[in-house]
Amino acid sequence: METHFLVLSLAFFVFIALKLLYGKRKSKFNLPPSPARPLPFIGHLHLLKMPLHRTLLSLSQSLGDAPIFSLRPGNRLMVIVSSYAIAEECFTKNDIVLANRPEFIVRKHIEYNSTTMTSAPYGDHWRNLRRICTLEIFSSHKLNGFLSVRHDETRHLLLRLSKNSQHGFAKVEMRNLLFELTINNIFRMIAGKRFYGEGTEQDEVASQVRDLLDEIMASAGAGNAADYLPILGWITNFEKRIKKLASRLDKFLQSLVDEKRADKEKGNTMIDHLLSLQETQPDYYTDVIIKGIIVVMIFAGSETIAWTLEWAMLNLLNHQEILEKARTEIDTKVGFDRLIDESDTTNLPYLQRIVLETLRLYPVAPTLDPHMTSEDCMLAGYDVPRGTMLLVNIWAMHRDPSIWEDPEMFKPERFEDEKEKQKLLAFGVGRRACPGIGLANRLVTLALGSMVQCFEWERVGEEYVESREEPMTLMRPETPLLAMCKARPIVHKVVVG
Numbered sequence: 245m246e247t248h249f250l251v252l253s254l255a256f257f258v259f260i261a262l263k264l265l266y267g268k269r270k271s272k273f274n275l276p277p278s279p280a281r282p283l284p285f286i287g288h289l290h291l292l293k294m295p296l297h298r299t300l301l302s303l304s305q306s307l308g309d310a311p312i313f314s315l316r317p318g319n320r321l322m323v324i325v326s327s328y329a330i331a332e333e334c335f336t337k338n339d340i341v342l343a344n345r346p347e348f349i350v351r352k353h354i355e356y357n358s359t360t361m362t363s364a365p366y367g368d369h370w371r372n373l374r375r376i377c378t379l380e381i382f383s384s385h386k387l388n389g390f391l392s393v394r395h396d397e398t399r400h401l402l403l404r405l406s407k408n409s410q411h412g413f414a415k416v417e418m419r420n421l422l423f424e425l426t427i428n429n430i431f432r433m434i435a436g437k438r439f440y441g442e443g444t445e446q447d448e449v450a451s452q453v454r455d456l457l458d459e460i461m462a463s464a465g466a467g468n469a470a471d472y473l474p475i476l477g478w479i480t481n482f483e484k485r486i487k488k489l490a491s492r493l494d495k496f497l498q499s500l501v502d503e504k505r506a507d508k509e510k511g512n513t514m515i516d517h518l519l520s521l522q523e524t525q526p527d528y529y530t531d532v533i534i535k536g537i538i539v540v541m542i543f544a545g546s547e548t549i550a551w552t553l554e555w556a557m558l559n560l561l562n563h564q565e566i567l568e569k570a571r572t573e574i575d576t577k578v579g580f581d582r583l584i585d586e587s588d589t590t591n592l593p594y595l596q597r598i599v600l601e602t603l604r605l606y607p608v609a610p611t612l613d614p615h616m617t618s619e620d621c622m623l624a625g626y627d628v629p630r631g632t633m634l635l636v637n638i639w640a641m642h643r644d645p646s647i648w649e650d651p652e653m654f655k656p657e658r659f660e661d662e663k664e665k666q667k668l669l670a671f672g673v674g675r676r677a678c679p680g681i682g683l684a685n686r687l688v689t690l691a692l693g694s695m696v697q698c699f700e701w702e703r704v705g706e707e708y709v710e711s712r713e714e715p716m717t718l719m720r721p722e723t724p725l726l727a728m729c730k731a732r733p734i735v736h737k738v739v740v741g
């Protein structure tokens with residue numbers, strides 16, 4: 245009798261629990277449609293397969309090309325937008341409401357409890373961080389001041405490429421070289437010194453930091469199950485692992501700050517300026533704030549440019565006629581006696597169009613950086629409650645056949661019509677849009693133009709280079725790019741000679 249009672253009570257308890265979790269609850273909100281009913285406990289978590297932007301496109305197609313839909317992975321509500329009209333609604337009418345960021349485990353630990361520019365909630369602290377970084381890095385005045393750094397680092401890249409390729413084609417691994425170009429640019433801007441690759445003193449520390457960056461970038465964004473079901477963080481040790489990475493990274497960043505602090509001669513770098521602000525306002529400009537600014541510059545500013553360049557080169561290898569056209573433009577406008585200069589790039593429209601086409605088909609942040617609502621709001625007539633995570637699938641929008649002609653084709657010519665540029669969202673729009681766009685455009689165009697001007701390029705094999713991306717939330721080629729390059733005479737004349 246007692247056993248019966250126990251079984252019945254247990255069954256009743258399970259029934260109530262399932263009803264609460266899985267039963268059809270009438271929400272007070274009119275949410276965007278959802279592709280499937282959420283499963284108990286995990287909700288739609290099982291649907292979030294990588295690469296996320298491809299999965300999200302398929303889910304929207306499963307709802308008849310829904311321009312907006314919702315998912316409930318674990319304990320969060322997520323709204324996904326993949327139409328220009330709704331994206332515009334997000335970043336005009338609702339821009340302030342959507343200017344927050346969701347909390348993620350990686351950000352909590354790596355970005356000092358989400359206090360950095362990329363992760364801080366919209367408000368005075370975030371505004372102040374953006375103001376400081378504009379003064380120190382992003383303003384045209386500052387960017388012009390760092391012109392020699394960009395030229396010098398591009399020259400380093402050309403020297404590295406020319407190492408074995410002066411008398412014939414040599415195989416080169418591009419990812420590492422492009423990373424060296426971008427991380428050294430960023431480092432020289434913030435700390436006044438080169439950091440990574442040939443000719444640096446701390447090769448071992450640098451390659452450890454590089455591995456660390458790789459690991460953290462792979463875990464960045466909206467794709468970690470542990471962010472939706474905290475229990476998974478404990479079971480898989482994810483949070484513990486991230487904490488360890490964060491502590492290694494923090495040690496490195498602290499050493500950078502301490503090194504500058506100990507330097508008797510005050511320099512003119514961003515860290516020097518932040519340390520002098522610390523002297524007058526120690527309560528605000530703590531070491532944590534300074535390290536947070538450095539970490540953001542390194543994370544947001546290095547791999548993004550390097551991967552964009554890798555995608556651009558991959559496409560030039562697959563489209564020799566486009567490469568040829570770009571080279572002819574440079575030879576005609578710049579000639580054979582000097583290297584391309586940043587000021588030349590305004591006069592090289594075809595080169596610029598190659599960069600735009602790369603950003604269209606291969607935006608390195610294909611769903612932007614996730615946003616979060618700070619209040620209830622409406623999108624496309626649906627309710628979006630406070631605390632909802634918003635992903636904007638710009639990768640899908642950049643390939644929408646109703647908006648772009650031959651959307652899957654790499655065709656820089658499409659940007660002959662200047663208006664087409666307005667449809668590019670690779671840097672986001674609105675208050676949280678990328679502040680590094682000026683630097684990114686300058687460095688990508690200069691470095692790409694220089695590589696085209698100075699070398700002949702071929703694929704390693706006959707077959708096209710695979711242009712699939714790695715299964716993660718950010719977007720880089722699945723396999724590090726290998727290419728064959730051969731120095732053109734200009735390299736002997738003005739780079740090596």
Ligand code: HEM
Pocket residue numbers: 361362363540541544545546548549552607608609612613614615670671672673675676677678679680681683684
């Ligand atoms: C090709 C290169 C780059 C691309 C495609 C890119 C793209 C993006 C995107 C899509 C966002 C998120 C926008 C949003 O959530 O609405 C973003 C944010 C950001 N980017 Fe970039 N970025 C690039 C280079 C850079 C560089 C060079 C820097 C700095 C040195 C930088 C710094 C930042 C920062 C700090 C944010 C966060 C802004 C905030 O939350 O207020 N980015 N970027």
